[in-house]
Each structure stands twice: as structure tokens, then as C-alpha cells.
Amino acid sequence: MSEPLPSLLLVGCGQMGGALLNAWIAHGLEPSVVIDRHREDLSSPHQVVRALTDIPADFHPAAVILAVKPQKARPVLEELARLRPDIVTDAVIVSVMAGLSTSTISAFLKTNAPTARPAVVRAMPNTPSAIGRGATGLFAGNAVTPAQKTLCDRLLSAVGATAWVHPEEQIDIVTAVSGSGPAYVFLLAELLEKTAVSMGLAPDTARLLARKTVSGSGELLERSSEDATELRRRVTSPGGTTAAALAVLDAPDNCPRILREALEANVLRSHELAS
Ligand SMILES: NC(=O)C1=CN([C@@H]2O[C@H](COP(=O)(O)OP(=O)(O)OC[C@H]3O[C@@H](n4cnc5c(N)ncnc54)[C@H](OP(=O)(O)O)[C@@H]3O)[C@@H](O)[C@H]2O)C=CC1
Numbered sequence: 001m002s003e004p005l006p007s008l009l010l011v012g013c014g015q016m017g018g019a020l021l022n023a024w025i026a027h028g029l030e031p032s033v034v035i036d037r038h039r040e041d042l043s044s045p046h047q048v049v050r051a052l053t054d055i056p057a058d059f060h061p062a063a064v065i066l067a068v069k070p071q072k073a074r075p076v077l078e079e080l081a082r083l084r085p086d087i088v089t090d091a092v093i094v095s096v097m098a099g100l101s102t103s104t105i106s107a108f109l110k111t112n113a114p115t116a117r118p119a120v121v122r123a124m125p126n127t128p129s130a131i132g133r134g135a136t137g138l139f140a141g142n143a144v145t146p147a148q149k150t151l152c153d154r155l156l157s158a159v160g161a162t163a164w165v166h167p168e169e170q171i172d173i174v175t176a177v178s179g180s181g182p183a184y185v186f187l188l189a190e191l192l193e194k195t196a197v198s199m200g201l202a203p204d205t206a207r208l209l210a211r212k213t214v215s216g217s218g219e220l221l222e223r224s225s226e227d228a229t230e231l232r233r234r235v236t237s238p239g240g241t242t243a244a245a246l247a248v249l250d251a252p253d254n255c256p257r258i259l260r261e262a263l264e265a266n267v268l269r270s271h272e273l274a275s
């Protein structure tokens with residue numbers, strides 16, 4: 001196994017925090033502390049506590065991963081800075097929260113630690129991280145050192161592909177494309193299944209064919225060096241059945257317009273969460 005990942009403080013262990021944690025533990029994670037009200041199933045050397053007040057005084061993580069909902073960030077960050085200014089000063093603060101900017105996160109942390117200059121990284125992962133097939137966009141705030149940036153890259157590379165973006169606003173586009181992206185793919189699987197049933201296939205057959213089509217196509221794309229466009233071309237016989245369907249789906253006013261509107265709505269929601 002490669003070098004262990006350093007100790008982390010994970011705040012919030014729901015869908016995303018839990019997915020990351022499982023993958024990090026599988027990669028060998030130094031003793032870490034998780035704050036969550038639900039998760040109790042971690043075995044030693046890791047520790048689950050219910051509140052920031054329960055972080056052991058001698059625990060000094062290399063990174064704090066913030067994986068609570070953006071709407072809950074402010075009290076968490078203010079309390080962390082009040083209780084453990086040493087952690088805010090020494091650790092890199094990695095937020096996976098949609099919307100909240102590095103300056104907002106820093107401002108919350110500075111409410112109770114005015115002299116701190118927190119090193120804040122935004123990471124936007126996705127749930128396939130749970131199986132090591134995630135895709136994460138990252139942005140580093142001003143105070144982040146090269147060593148902290150390398151550490152963040154190690155952490156997120158352990159769960160899939162990474163790409164650093166600049167300027168910070170691009171994280172909202174990352175959220176719209178890959179952070180939320182798995183939901184669009186699962187929606188496709190759902191709609192294929194439901195439509196197949198409505199057209200007459202047995203439910204079990206529809207489910208099997210829809211799931212395997214989506215997962216098999218994803219795996220083919222993963223293993224191929226070809227673009228998606230070329231893989232699509234190989235399915236599409238001139239004048240055949242696929243071409244008839246794509247003439248509907250890919251008409252400018254259908255999927256291209258609808259996907260654009262969906263991604264713009266996603267970015268708009270990030271802006272709303274930020275304010
Ligand atoms: N889900 C996804 O695919 C992705 C999510 N994200 C981001 O990840 C973050 C979390 O989302 P997600 O995992 O879906 O949400 P979840 O609700 O599944 O997880 C959030 C967890 O944080 C816990 N929590 C709430 N308040 C505190 C607190 N004060 N201290 C410790 N834990 C707390 C919640 O517990 P309780 O239920 O008791 O409140 C819950 O277990 C969001 O900011 C989101 O933008 C980013 C990329 C992808």
C-alpha cells in the first residue's frame with residue numbers, strides 16, 4: 001500500500017463525507033476523528049464524536065474536511081475557531097460544500113479567531129468517490145501553501161480523478177457538471193427503465209437492461225481512449241434506429257438546450273447558497 005493518508009478531522013459524515021471517508025480508510029488513513037450524530041460504526045484507530053466540543057485536545061489533524069450542508073456551515077466554523085484556534089491555524093480547511101466561497105469560509109473562521117489566516121481549499125467531489133471512481137474539481141485560496149495543495153491533491157486523488165480550477169467561480173461550473181453529474185446519469189437510468197416499462201417490457205427486464213446499458217457504457221467510456229462522440233458514432237448506423245432516436249434527443253431545442261438550462265439552474269443555486 002502507498003504512504004498512509006494523514007490524520008483528518010471530518011465534520012459531517014453523510015452521503016458525501018461518508019463516501020470520502022470509506023475510500024480514505026480503504027487507502028490507509030492515519031487515526032482520524034469524525035464528527036457526526038449518526039455514524040457510530042467506525043472502528044479503532046478512528047474515533048466518532050458527536051460535537052466539536054468532543055475533539056480530543058491532543059488531536060492535531062493535517063486537514064479539516066467540511067462536509068455539512070452549506071446552510072449549516074456558519075455555526076460549525078465559528079465554533080471550531082473558538083474551541084480549536086490551533087487547528088484553524090495549522091490545518092488546511094477543505095470544504096466540499098457547494099456555493100460557499102473561500103472568503104466566506106475564512107470570514108466565519110475569523111469571527112472567533114481574528115488573527116488567523118486560514119488556508120481554505122474548495123473541493124467539489126462526487127459520490128462515485130466511494131468506489132475510487134470520483135471526479136473532483138479543486139480551488140486553493142490565497143493562504144494555502146504548496147505542501148497543503150499537494151496534500152489536498154493526494155486526498156482527492158485517492159478517491160478518483162482531480163482537476164484544479166481557477167478562478168474560484170469555476171467551482172460552481174464543476175458543481176454543475178461533475179458534483180451533481182451522477183444524479184443526471186442516474187436519472188437517465190431511471191427514465192430508460194420507466195419508459196421501457198411504459199412501452200411494454202416487463203419491469204425486471206427493463207431494470208436489467210437500463211442499468212447494464214448505463215453502467216456498461218460508462219465503463220466502455222472509461223476504458224476507451226476514444227471521445228464520447230466517437231463511441232456514440234459506433235452505435236449509430238447511418239439511416240438506422242439510433243439515428244432516428246438521436247435526431248430527437250440531439251435536436252438543438254431538446255437535450256442541448258435542456259442540459260444547458262439545467263446546468264445554469266445548478267450554477268444559480270450555488271450563487272444562492274453562497275449568499
Ligand atoms: N451528496 C453529494 O453528491 C455531494 C455533496 N457535496 C456537499 O457535501 C455536503 C454534504 O452533503 P451530503 O453529504 O449530501 O449531506 P448529508 O445531509 O448526507 O450529510 C451531512 C451530514 O452532516 C451532519 N451534520 C450536520 N450538522 C453537523 C454538525 N454541526 N456537526 C457535525 N455533523 C453535522 C448531518 O447530520 P444531521 O442529519 O443530523 O444534520 C449529516 O450526517 C454539502 O455541503 C454538499 O454541498 C458535494 C459534492 C457532492
Ligand SMILES: O=C(O)[C@@H]1CCC=N1
Pocket residue numbers: 098175179180
Ligand atoms: O445537491 C447538492 O447541493 C450537492 C452539491 C453537488 C451534489 N450535491
